[in-house]
Amino acid sequence: MRDERLLFFCFFEHCTRSAVEGLRLGAWRYYARLLAMGWCSVVLAACTSTPAPYGEVEGERFGKGELVQSDTNRMATLAMQQNLESLFSLMDKLYKRNPSEWPKTADSREAAMEFVRLTVLNRQGWAPLGQARDVKALSRALDAEFADDRVAAFIYSAADTVIAAHGGKTFFTMIDGLNSQAIYNAARNMEIASWILATRKKTDGSPLLLANEMGAAERNLSFEREMSKVIARLDLMAVYGTEKYRRAAIGYGQGLVGGPLMQFLPVDALATAATAATSAQ
Numbered sequence: 001m002r003d004e005r006l007l008f009f010c011f012f013e014h015c016t017r018s019a020v021e022g023l024r025l026g027a028w029r030y031y032a033r034l035l036a037m038g039w040c041s042v043v044l045a046a047c048t049s050t051p052a053p054y055g056e057v058e059g060e061r062f063g064k065g066e067l068v069q070s071d072t073n074r075m076a077t078l079a080m081q082q083n084l085e086s087l088f089s090l091m092d093k094l095y096k097r098n099p100s101e102w103p104k105t106a107d108s109r110e111a112a113m114e115f116v117r118l119t120v121l122n123r124q125g126w127a128p129l130g131q132a133r134d135v136k137a138l139s140r141a142l143d144a145e146f147a148d149d150r151v152a153a154f155i156y157s158a159a160d161t162v163i164a165a166h167g168g169k170t171f172f173t174m175i176d177g178l179n180s181q182a183i184y185n186a187a188r189n190m191e192i193a194s195w196i197l198a199t200r201k202k203t204d205g206s207p208l209l210l211a212n213e214m215g216a217a218e219r220n221l222s223f224e225r226e227m228s229k230v231i232a233r234l235d236l237m238a239v240y241g242t243e244k245y246r247r248a249a250i251g252y253g254q255g256l257v258g259g260p261l262m263q264f265l266p267v268d269a270l271a272t273a274a275t276a277a278t279s280a281q
Helices: 001-027 028-049 066-067 073-095 109-121 134-141 152-164 180-199 224-244 246-260 267-280
Strands: none
Touching: 001 267, 073 109, 073 152, 073 224, 109 152, 134 180, 152 180, 152 224, 180 224
């Protein structure tokens, strides 16, 4: 504690010396320097806060549910939300490239997408898959003889696989735990599903679905990129989950060690430091 106080006194004395030097230079020159520094700060802040050409990152508004979430819970919840949004974005891309699929589910593409979204979020079964869940549903959706809406079946089963790996939840609180191995396995299942979709053919020799396109005139790898985002998030959460308890112990230790550094010094100590600095002049 003594070292921390000594460090503070040195800092306080440096500030005092700077103020005295400003008075010696003359008030107008001193304040001119401050004004120049202020303008530089404004310019630098404007440069760093300029949005990128593709927009700027936006965080979520505070919700009451955050009060029962640890940092790990919050990160898992955000990763889950992003993974589901990636899959729903893939559904839109696949429906546009395979317009013959959505009429098997609804009267419009938008209605089909909303129906799949609600089914996933409400954790309901998907009748064309025989109420299969998790990887069993994924396997059926990628079967060469599957004749129903393959886009809906694939997105539903992929989302269900990701959710099942997280204990069947999409929102996590302090009473929830993460199975890192299950999440890691889900990432590998997404890799396998992506590979199957790109290589397996129907019984008539046509692709299961038109997804990536690599031709002489055009290259469209948006499907691959979106799936890669899902896989990367799952891998990150799998590794992060293995460090949950270690980081909790380290954070507790850091709080014990760093806590005293954040304590306010007594008022009499501040007065003593000011007097010592003035006397030194």
